[in-house]
């Protein structure tokens with residue numbers, strides 16, 4: 001098991017998985033640990049749903065059908081400013097190009113690009129997927145930040161144990177379908193999905209990690 005700093009460094013987005021699920025006792029321990037996250041006034045506003053087995057397959061089938069039918073995908077909240085600041089746009093473009101390059105997808109290869117987009121809507125074929133949410137009638141910016149702490153704990157915990165995951169906004173872009181498949185989630189704001197499992201051996205795309213800024217560009221010390 002990696003220590004916290006090494007696990008943070010080891011985490012990267014995994015977009016190809018082995019089919020074997022992670023045992024339930026390991027998942028329960030992970031979720032319980034992730035729930036140790038701080039939150040404003042200890043409100044613990046998060047909700048976490050795990051889909052696996054037949055439940056996940058049923059959701060996946062309906063997600064793919066919606067994608068193939070070109071049903072507009074729209075999450076329940078806006079993740080980023082629109083338009084993005086130019087410098088962010090450039091980073092996002094470089095990230096997309098890097099993923100395509102590692103998947104052997106050329107600039108003009110529209111078919112493979114579409115297949116890549118589609119893979120998002122099958123949750124990269126992961127054997128298990130977490131869906132993170134909160135109360136859709138009672139949230140603000142900070143609520144989503146609180147939930148994000150649990151989300152990151154899950155990713156880092158998985159990395160510490162040698163597993164992989166991919167944070168995914170696209171996983172919550174058909175909220176009505178999610179609500180249909182997840183009992184009791186009628187009043188949930190779906191924040192993000194997290195496909196997870198064992199990283200596929202020899203996967204090229206899993207080897208991709210976009211570069212980070214030198215810390216002096218975003219870290220300032222005073223005094």
Ligand SMILES: Cc1cc2nc3c(=O)[nH]c(=O)nc-3n(C[C@H](O)[C@H](O)[C@H](O)COP(=O)(O)O)c2cc1C
Pocket residue numbers: 011012013014015095120166167168169170171192208209210
């Ligand atoms: C909230 C969130 C949503 C994301 N959504 C997607 C997604 O829908 N599809 C995808 O392939 N990657 C998605 N990513 C992964 C980012 O592209 C990735 O974290 C970033 O490029 C940095 O790479 P790394 O995670 O490998 O360090 C998302 C990341 C975050 C934090």
